[in-house]
Structure formats: structure tokens, C-alpha cells
Amino acid sequence: MKRSFDNSGALYTRALNTIPLASQTFSKAAMATVEGAAPLFLERGDGARVWDVDGNEYIDYVLGLLPVVLGYRDPDVDAAIRSQLERGISFSLATDLEPELAERLVEIIPCAEMVRFGKNGSDATSAAIRLARAYTGRDRIAVAGYHGWHDWYIGTTARHLGVPQTVRDLSSKFAFNDANTLEHLLKADPQGFAAVILEPMALEAPEPGFLEAVRTLCDRYEVILVFDEIVTGFRIHLGGAQAEFGVTPDLAAFGKAMGNGMPISAIVGQREIMRHMEHIFFSGTFGGEALSLAAAIATIDKLRVAQAPKVINKLGAYLKEEIGKKILERSLTEELSVGGGDWWPAVVATGQGRSDPVTVTSLLKQELIAWGVLSGATLNLSLAHANESVVGETLIAYDRALDGLAEALRRNNPASCLRGKPLRPVFQVRNASAG
Structure with a gap:
């Protein structure tokens, strides 16, 4: 699904003049995205969803790096x-x-x-x-x-x-x-x-x-x-x-x-x-x-x-199981693993498959954004995600994103399928970038 990020790009150029990195947080900066194929600025949120400055809508599994636990605008x-x-x-x-x-x-x-x-x-x-x-x-x-x-x-x-x-x-x-x-x-x-x-x-x-x-x-x-x-x-x-x-x-x-x-x-x-x-x-x-x-x-x-922890754990267990099945169906188990606790699921590049972990992670993130899911290595969950429509749309997005990743990995140079710059991790901790 084609999305425009023109407003994000223009605002990024403007912000760089007065704000180092154009962000207050490393993990919210351009280096944490596939720059050119991802939003850089959000405008509003509601429940489990956010909208960027170009009007694109996403189911948000970043949640401001975990502060949002009930949902936006509770x-x-x-x-x-x-x-x-x-x-x-x-x-x-x-x-x-x-x-x-x-x-x-x-x-x-x-x-x-x-x-x-x-x-x-x-x-x-x-x-x-x-x-x-x-x-x-x-x-x-x-x-x-x-x-x-x-x-x-x-x-x-x-x-x-x-x-x-x-x-x-x-x-x-x-x-x-x-x-x-x-x-x-x-x-x-x-x-x-x-x-x-x-x-x-x-x-x-x-x-x-x-x-x-x-x-x-x-x-x-x-x-x-x-x-x-x-x-x-x-x-x-x-x-x-x-x-x-x-x-x-x-x-x-x-x-x-x-x-x-x-x-x-x-x-x-x-x-x-x-x-x-x-x-x-x-x-x-x-x-x-x-x-x-x-x-x-x-x-x-x-x-x-x-009883939010019980709800979040149940939802996370379900998402881990379903996403794991989709990875297996596409023979991507050498490239991706599903881990983390049920309360904090993670879909992580293993570095053992057909491409390096930065390229695999960048491709997956790029494709998820194209299909309306904003996510890092982890699925940060809120009560607002425990909704049939949100879960259904998430799994459809993973179907399409994993198809896109599988297609890229069939090429001699998977990185050529990136529509922007690859991720630039801040540093490694917890087997994922932090900051």
C-alpha cells in the first residue's frame, strides 16, 4: 500500500535546523526508521491508533516507548x-x-x-x-x-x-x-x-x-x-x-x-x-x-x-502464536524468531538466514508500515489493542508484510528492496536496540 511521507520529510528538514537528530529521543529519531519509507512525526492518537502528519493511519505497537498502557486518550x-x-x-x-x-x-x-x-x-x-x-x-x-x-x-x-x-x-x-x-x-x-x-x-x-x-x-x-x-x-x-x-x-x-x-x-x-x-x-x-x-x-x-496484566498477557500470547505460524508458513524461521514474554512479545531477526539482521528488520518494519502497523522489535501492548478489529487488522498486515519480506529475500540483494535508508541501531541491549 503506497503512502506519502512528504510532510514528514519537510518537517524533518525544518526540525534539523534547530533540534539535533530532529527528535528528543534516539528511538524516535529517523535512525530508528527506514528513513524515506516511514513517518517521522505523528499528529494524534486514539485508542490503539495514531495518525502521522501526512494523514496516514497506523495501529501503534510502539506506544511512545511503552508509557501508553490503556490506550491513547483514555x-x-x-x-x-x-x-x-x-x-x-x-x-x-x-x-x-x-x-x-x-x-x-x-x-x-x-x-x-x-x-x-x-x-x-x-x-x-x-x-x-x-x-x-x-x-x-x-x-x-x-x-x-x-x-x-x-x-x-x-x-x-x-x-x-x-x-x-x-x-x-x-x-x-x-x-x-x-x-x-x-x-x-x-x-x-x-x-x-x-x-x-x-x-x-x-x-x-x-x-x-x-x-x-x-x-x-x-x-x-x-x-x-x-x-x-x-x-x-x-x-x-x-x-x-x-x-x-x-x-x-x-x-x-x-x-x-x-x-x-x-x-x-x-x-x-x-x-x-x-x-x-x-x-x-x-x-x-x-x-x-x-x-x-x-x-x-x-x-x-x-x-x-x-486486570490489565492478564488481558495484555493473553493478547500477547495469541499474537505470538499467530505471527509465529505466519513466519513458519513462509519458511522464514531462519530469519525471524518470535520471543519475549507474553506481556511483551518480540519479533526479532536472528542473523542466521539469507540476509543480515539490520536488513531483515528494516524490510519487515518497512512492509508493516506500508500496511498500517507501526512497530519496533517488540509489540508494546495496551488494553486498547485487546479489540477484535485491531487484532484482525494486525494479523492481515503481518500476512502482507511477511509476504513482502519473503519476496525480498528471494533476491540476490534483499537490501535493494528497501525504499529508504536501513535502520541505524543506537546500541545493542536486551538483544534489541535501546535509547
Whole structure:
């Protein structure tokens, strides 16, 4: 299906004059698309659908990189925002919304005894690191997964430009699902590590006993265990992966889906550690901004009533099964695999077939866009996707997109079928690009 992206292209050229990358986020920039065959700017959203500046309509499986969990323009969340807007946005003192939301989080998150709010995931993960260092008097950090843009983490990645080597040396990676790699780090410097921070689940599920082993190692070496639940929170389980898998960290970071698109995050944890918030400096003008607090309260209440994680998991399991069948029918199993948890399905290029993974991913993304589906490597799901029409249109789009991919792969040079520039991954983490 032919689509025009003329307005997107013109706006991109204009934006480049005043905005580096023409975007505020790497994963929303042109490098994350098949530039020339994909939209670069969206205009509006409703439910599970978005429209770009050229008027093209898509079923959206990106969802702003996961904040939208109920769907765009959810009436209950929007009503809460409008109601609060009539009373004010940012105030000179705290509001009653802060303890109201904090009490909800304490009720549903196992490790949460006290709560502080931020605006994005990097706020919460970085606050956890500073807390752990203050509490333990140590400096080193062990990391597994993706934890945001601040120096202490991004210095461990290929995007470390601007991070001093002395800072980079304080953080060390260990392998997810391999507790021995963590034990090796801790054993080599038993008094050096303040925190172990990891995503308890991303595209790869924790193997039986892994999270328990991490918990045991942290106890043995008196290290603070931090779960980065920015992605898992409110999706795999209302209480996060810690509730799903029964392993309780000392601190945890939540965000993304918490406000159905409004900018809000939280660091939660044990009272004894969280009390150090009274001494470290974690303080921001907009930490108590009221529209986001009101949105988060309405979002969490609706997620609870709708039993959203169950709905999302059921939908994801169905999509994984059906898309897997379509891949098999077209003999594309060497090129593509379907993985991830049911709550966060992924269709990933294996790099083992007839073309390289960037070309395969670019071709698939290009063809999905042509047939009205906006997606990254993962299918980010909301309650609004649990709709017969949305699911039906999605599977038809995959039929046609996979046909297009199969046709391209039959050629000597599959990349010649790209109608724009191939994807340019930011860096690899979780076996998919991040940023």
C-alpha cells in the first residue's frame, strides 16, 4: 500500500535546523526508521491508533516507548487530568495527591515501604544508585540491562562519549541469567559494590533460580539489590516482576506505564534505605507536578479494575502464536524468531538466514508500515489493542508484510528492496536496540 511521507520529510528538514537528530529521543529519531519509507512525526492518537502528519493511519505497537498502557486518550485518565487542570498544575507546596499515589504503590509493590517521585526512568534508577552509595558508603555498581542515560550507566555502553573514564570504571556489567558472572565481580571486590541493578525480565525471562541467586549474593556481600522495573511495572504484573517471580529487591524503579503517557516515575523501597532521601540530594521542581500524579492514580485504578496484566498477557500470547505460524508458513524461521514474554512479545531477526539482521528488520518494519502497523522489535501492548478489529487488522498486515519480506529475500540483494535508508541501531541491549 503506497503512502506519502512528504510532510514528514519537510518537517524533518525544518526540525534539523534547530533540534539535533530532529527528535528528543534516539528511538524516535529517523535512525530508528527506514528513513524515506516511514513517518517521522505523528499528529494524534486514539485508542490503539495514531495518525502521522501526512494523514496516514497506523495501529501503534510502539506506544511512545511503552508509557501508553490503556490506550491513547483514555477517557478516565483524561478526565482526571482535566479535573486537576482546573485546580492547578504545579504548586508551592506538596499536594494530597502525593501520599494518595504513594499509598497505592506501597499497597501493590512488594518492596515498597516508602516512595519518591521523578519524571522519567533515568530519574528513578539514578536516585536508586545514589541512595545505595549513601547507604553502603561504597562506590561500585554492577549492571545488567538498560537503565537510562545518566553517566553511571551509559558509560558501560558504546554511547559513552562525554562520560569520564573515572566514572566509567565504577560500573561493571554482568550477564543476565548467569549469577556466576555477578559472583565473580562481587568476590573480586567484596567491600567495593554499593548496588546490583538489573531488569528482572526484559526480552529474556529469568531462568529458575537466577533472581533468587542474585538476591542471595547481594545479601552475602551486603550490596543493595535494585530492580529496574521501568518496563515490567504495571505490565507483567501490577506489582512488577518482583510480584510475578516472588523475589523482593531492596529498591525498585517504576515509570513508563504508570501515568498512561504522562511524565512520571517512582523510586520505591525499604524504609530504612529510603529514609536516606532526607539526606542525599534528590530534588526537582516538577517532582510533585499534579497532572501526572492525577493521571497515575487514575491509571493504576483502571489497571486494577480491568486486570490489565492478564488481558495484555493473553493478547500477547495469541499474537505470538499467530505471527509465529505466519513466519513458519513462509519458511522464514531462519530469519525471524518470535520471543519475549507474553506481556511483551518480540519479533526479532536472528542473523542466521539469507540476509543480515539490520536488513531483515528494516524490510519487515518497512512492509508493516506500508500496511498500517507501526512497530519496533517488540509489540508494546495496551488494553486498547485487546479489540477484535485491531487484532484482525494486525494479523492481515503481518500476512502482507511477511509476504513482502519473503519476496525480498528471494533476491540476490534483499537490501535493494528497501525504499529508504536501513535502520541505524543506537546500541545493542536486551538483544534489541535501546535509547
